[in-house]
Amino acid sequence: MPRERILITGAAGFLGSHLCDRFIKEDFHVIGMDNLITGDLRNIEHLFQLENFEFYNHDVSKFVHVPGKLDYILHFASPASPIDYLRIPIQTLKVGSLGTHNLLGLARAKKSRILVASTSEVYGDPAVSPQSEGYWGNVNPVGPRGVYDEAKRFQEAITMAYHTFHGLDTRIVRIFNTYGPRMRLNDGRVLPAFIGQALRGEDLTVFGDGSQTRSFCYVDDEIEGIYRLLMSNYTQPMNIGNPDEITIKQFGEEIIKLTGTKQKLIYKDLPADDPKQRQPDITKAKEILGWSPKVNRAEGLKITYEYFKSLPEQEIKHKDF
Numbered sequence: 001m002p003r004e005r006i007l008i009t010g011a012a013g014f015l016g017s018h019l020c021d022r023f024i025k026e027d028f029h030v031i032g033m034d035n036l037i038t039g040d041l042r043n044i045e046h047l048f049q050l051e052n053f054e055f056y057n058h059d060v061s062k063f064v065h066v067p068g069k070l071d072y073i074l075h076f077a078s079p080a081s082p083i084d085y086l087r088i089p090i091q092t093l094k095v096g097s098l099g100t101h102n103l104l105g106l107a108r109a110k111k112s113r114i115l116v117a118s119t120s121e122v123y124g125d126p127a128v129s130p131q132s133e134g135y136w137g138n139v140n141p142v143g144p145r146g147v148y149d150e151a152k153r154f155q156e157a158i159t160m161a162y163h164t165f166h167g168l169d170t171r172i173v174r175i176f177n178t179y180g181p182r183m184r185l186n187d188g189r190v191l192p193a194f195i196g197q198a199l200r201g202e203d204l205t206v207f208g209d210g211s212q213t214r215s216f217c218y219v220d221d222e223i224e225g226i227y228r229l230l231m232s233n234y235t236q237p238m239n240i241g242n243p244d245e246i247t248i249k250q251f252g253e254e255i256i257k258l259t260g261t262k263q264k265l266i267y268k269d270l271p272a273d274d275p276k277q278r279q280p281d282i283t284k285a286k287e288i289l290g291w292s293p294k295v296n297r298a299e300g301l302k303i304t305y306e307y308f309k310s311l312p313e314q315e316i317k318h319k320d321f
């Protein structure tokens, strides 16, 4: 039996590279695609010598061509950290809209099943908590985060339209804050920011008073949930995340304890439209996929800290934001 073939966009990024590993492990032929705008080839360099892995350096906001059959497409290309999408707002809008359109067209031509990476950001600054899939959200379309949030909302809308009008086999995952090895130390997200500061002997910068909450999911759990959703028959959007909610101030204190740093928390201005609370309702994932997260924060943070500590010293010292 020839191997099943899967295209993974955003393959050199944090989640995309873990997905490549997972589908290689499942004995797929994996085609990675990435334009390296926020990714790093080092995340997938261990796959380059494999005969069932190939890589295309390509911007998916431009026409996408892949030779041969494709059984599955995972569209994960997009800047994902607030400082990234503030730096490259137009590319962010384009990859969520034009990029998604190109990949839906490719899926139609190849008769592939396609799963798109959506986000808890479609709920914006939520007026209800926890957020279930039935909540429509509270997004400021013209605020700084609008370029990401609205691109992802459009992505969901066009994916559902292709499903309804073209009968395309689609899946939509709403990913909540995920962490683990291969995050970029300087990507500005709170976990690499805090661990990077601790490793450099700097104070940890809490934005606002730190009372805003997030719920952090370890990457292996997230990948398992995405895998199960892809292999299920469920075509409505589904939350995949860890409901263990924590304030950013408490999270900073946990990182101080974990790293043993002598530094303290310092407080900076809260960025515009920063969501005050975020916690996934994962009832659907539990019932439909039989999925729930297995790795608790203490375990996941320990593994992630070991990864960051193992990076070359000049990388830890270097801050380009």
Ligand code: NAD
Pocket (backbone or CB within 6 Å): 009, 010, 011, 012, 013, 014, 015, 016, 033, 034, 035, 036, 037, 038, 039, 040, 058, 059, 060, 061, 075, 076, 077, 078, 079, 080, 081, 095, 099, 117, 118, 119, 120, 174, 175, 176, 177, 178, 179
């Ligand atoms: P990442 O920045 O590590 O990876 C994104 C990858 O996409 C990068 O390698 C980047 O170079 C590539 N890319 C961006 N624009 C591209 C384009 N036009 N053409 C080709 N490649 C392009 O981010 P991540 O955390 O791995 O996020 C991956 C996906 O998951 C994104 O779609 C993001 O919106 C979604 N997501 C992630 C999280 C999270 O907590 N990590 C939460 C919600 C949603």
Ligand code: UDP
Pocket (backbone or CB within 6 Å): 081, 082, 177, 188, 189, 190, 191, 193, 194, 205, 206, 207, 208, 212, 214, 248, 270, 271, 274, 275
């Ligand atoms: N944050 C912080 N200090 C930092 C970076 C982020 O206090 O150095 C806060 C940020 O304001 C937000 C939360 O941590 O309230 C999570 O931010 P992140 O960028 O990781 O992701 P978001 O969930 O906002 O997309």
